[in-house]
Amino acid sequence: MVRPGFDAEVSNHGRALRVVLAYLARRTITLIPLLLGITFVSFVVIQAAPGSPVELMVDMNPDASPELRQRLEQYWGLDQPIHVQYWRWLQRLAVGDFGTSFAADQRPVLDKITEALPITLLLNALSLAFILLMSIPIGVYSATHRYSALDRVTTVLVFLGFAMPTFWLALLCMMLFGVELGWLPISGLQSLQHEQLSTFGRFVDRARHLVLPVVISSVTSLAGLSRYMRSSMLEVVRQDYITTARSKGLSERVVIYRHALRNALLPVVTILGLSVPGLIGGAVIFETMFAIPGMGRLFYDSVMQRDYMVVMGVLVMGAVLTLVGNLLADIMYAIVDPRLRR
């Protein structure tokens, strides 16, 4: 079935694209029930809270007047049966109405989220890129130089990485690079004099602020993915087509990087998608520690202030982000795996 030489390249491209698009459309449709499920679970979490949201809100806010109370009750439709409440909440979500923050600023939750989201997305994108760039060479090297000294060292590091309380690592790195050596800033996304810097200076300033959060938040996934890359590679080099490639007299380089690596990458793409929720969840810790105003920090602050509406909004958004991450992993998979196109 797989006879690449016999495929007419040009006509094949159009067909392949169509098939990929159809596959993605199918995949996107299956996300709809998941999306509904996410909102449902989030809703249940609201309902499971002791006391009605209104009471909780009024308790938190000493200035709450009876009018506010009444308005809130109406807003939540608390006099309605539960499925009507859910349906109304869903309708509001659908048009991007996440409610209003309880905090003193009383801003719409959506505004707060749209402010914080790009920062978290940037951090996560950089982390994912860093994880990929590091774990693939490490995994390939470990697999091709099995039981060598460096393979053993990375194995030990992988075990340590898995067991690492990353917030502690962050603490140590802040102590070492921030306080002792003074090499890197440990708070915020930019320096106070950021605006006065040249374009290049601003870029360097940003980069310096991002180094520690990005690298440290990658540690756990990096350990996992390197390990996975190694075993995936070991699995692939045992296959017949690798033996064939070698017996054709291809150089080891070509065999490893053109034949083996491409196949070994397939399962890794899936694992990468699975590491998205971990990264987003980890944002709570790192953004709080490094004072970065992203989704994680927003979430933590809202939890501490019991800013109910923001908590719900971020919870839903976090899950949606995970879904999108998984979808992106699927798209990558479809691009990398030719079998899906045939």
Next chain:
Amino acid sequence: MIAIAARLRKNSLAVLGAGIVATLFVIALLAPVLAPYDTGEIDAKNVLSAPSWEHPLGTDGLGRDVVSRMIYGARISLLVGFVSAGLACVIGLVLGALAGYFGGWLDTVLMRFVDIMLCFPSFFLILAVIAYLNASIWNIMFVIGVTSWMGVCRLVRAEFLTLKQRDFMMAAEALGAPPRRVILRHGLPNAVAPVFVSFVLGVAGAILTESALSFLGIGVQPPDPSWGNILTEGKSTIEVAWWLSLYPGLAILVTVLGYNLLGEGLRDVLDPRLRER
């Protein structure tokens, strides 16, 4: 059991893991004997003092002995790890067995539910629940448990799907055993081995989560000592008291490493097919 222990002994990393875990058990059990001071005992003359003979790992901002607090912290982490992972395994076993054995719409509903739960970054879900409940050690254990059962559920379901085709299960059914009996007497005993591995690894995960939550101030609350909440103080005194930041984190690292090594070793022994994965 004996056979497993014998095979486990050949895996030196697993033995190391088991040694760490056993040592932690002893420390937790003998905490009152081992701890040189009481966890709340304040030594006002030695506030934030560096490690010395008097206080081997130094003291904190209130002049409390760090090594004593860490020894009692071992109890907390052990408790949280076992209860959370245990709860997760029980939920996963029950739902996984139901989904795998009965199949059909029940299976579809449960597996979709698993997919949905996996979409939530677990840290977000935990924090959201903590926002409404008060942060206490019992709430933490409960929340970690109910947000980490999905892996076990999938595992048990898969086991049951294959077990259902096995002769002894069919024989039990043919003899008229009710589903409850088939699941409990014939199915579960054959499905627990991989769950045991998940449990050990789950303990490690729960300890990490608890320490992170306590570090953020929403886990175990002071004055109760936990490795995570000692580190909270470490963060605020990072420039003057390195010992508050170093040792508790090291304890977490070694503990989690121990459970991970033991878990991986058990996996190799229980299921040779998974080796090198």
